Amino acid sequence: MRLLRLAAEGLTVLTRNRIRALFMTIGTVLGIASLTAVMAMNDGARAQLEQHLNRFGADKIRVHAGGGRMHHGGERSSTLTLEDGKAVALQVAGVESVNALLFIPETDVRHEGSSSKAIVIGTSPEGLDSPMNELDSGRGFDRTEADEMARVCLVGPALQDKIFGGADPMGERLMVNQVAFTVIGILKPQGMGFGGMNIDERVVIPISTAMRRVFRVEYVSALEIASNDRERIEQQAEEIRKLLAERHHINAGEEEDFHVMTASGMAEFRLAAVNKLSLLVGSLALLCMLVGGAVMMNILLVSVGERTREIGLRRSVGASRNDIFVQFLTESVVVNLVGMVAGIVLGFGVALVLSTVLPEMPVVFSLKGAGMAVGFSVLVGLGFGTLPARRAARLSPVEALR
């Protein structure tokens, strides 16, 4: 109760000198703001990644043509084939299905007067079951259409806006690489990047049509392999890698012309990048708080000097050294807590603004970040408040009153 009174007294002093309090909080506000922003982006990136992985599927293994990680089209490799897919389906235990995919980015698409570049994706009818290919309206293509190499297509919502001016394209003609298609369905927006392209500007067609009629190629871009044994998925990925290396006549030590990915492998890779960035900005935030704490300490030290008489007076009316210490420490802790609240609001605000400007950088309010903010500000408040508080407490009352 008495302690509460002392704390309240420290608080009153602060509110009586708001400008000083403001300067004391600046470091904490900026430090906590950057910490909050970083954590919001970090958690946002994790949430997004999780969403991507769910879409990717924990039971899925993907083989991309071409070496290197996360290879999407880009420089095209022509060594992955439908036969590779068949071999995987036959020779790797626990493989439920293999769906071959062809990605051809930067393909000309046209409807009457308007034209654009789009990414064309060839898939089997089974591949339409993926959450990536969820339909907004219309229908997908079936096995018969695939076998007949039908010229039917599904369009992404962004492409619908671009080419058809947002009008209903159902049943309309769409020229894809100078081959006429009929639009039979519209895809749901996915809102994510795809090798630098907007995946909502895509055209999905049967892979048979794509290989024979539109692009006349013998290779595929990727194999999407469903496993019926999740526990063994990393082993299966390894078996697939070995099998394909053998089929492609790649010797040990040579660079492979394909890349095998699993959900967890992809997560590790992406999270490592996110964590590296977070660590960097996180240390900057910490530095900011330390500098801010030092500034606060100096303001407090000056204030102890300015308030010498006040301290002497308080001692004369019954404050002990401890009381003075508690009172001054309250000031620095409260300043830091207030700065922390302001910092959290500011930091999350900045993160929100950033995420509207850069949609591929989603943010989520991070509870872990808030916890760290509380911890850091209390630590800084106590750490940098102790010296001034001790100096105030050690003043001799007689000298202080002179």
Added chain:
Amino acid sequence: MIRLKRIEKTFRNGGVDTPVLKGIDFSLDEGEFVALMGTSGTGKSTLMNILGCLDRATAGQYEFDGRDVVALDDVELSRLRNEKIGFVFQQFHLLPRSSALTNVMLPLVYASQYPADARERAEQLLAMVGLKDRMGYLPGQLSGGQQQRVAIARALINRPRLILADEPTGNLDRQSALDILDLFSDLHRQGHAVVIVTHDQEVAARARRVLHMVDGRFEREEVRP
């Protein structure tokens, strides 16, 4: 109430010793009014600080209500100051950003028991010193005499039995000084023990006991009937 024996105080600054109090014997009974006089630099303020437990003597004995003050630690001394002693300073020492009322209530912040009627007490005291209509004023909005009255009300808030006043009228004009002295006389009449340091014969004339200090010692004591 108070008994000092052979109190000495020597200031030590970088190897230089300045003996200021050189063996003071002094007793004060409940409800006494004592004036302390002497030329500048004889050690009156030094003695007051020791009496008020703001400073410690270099040697000698000090008893307050039978307790050995010398043996008390900082927390106990602070509590003694808070509960039994009220200080009035020449420079008033009010918190400039706090109202008269808040200033009066300041000692209660450090009291071990916060009284339920704190505010009423403070208001009553301010009314008693004639500042009923100035309670919300800041010190800067009050005259010197009024500020000193706020300081006196503050000294009384915790109902101390001893009031120590070190030249309380030193910064005041004649009329204000007389008003303040009347206040001290009232306090004495209400039963407080008062020790007042002054250079003014007229002030001293109100006291029953006048102690004359010369060079760190009591040279002479006048006692009026």
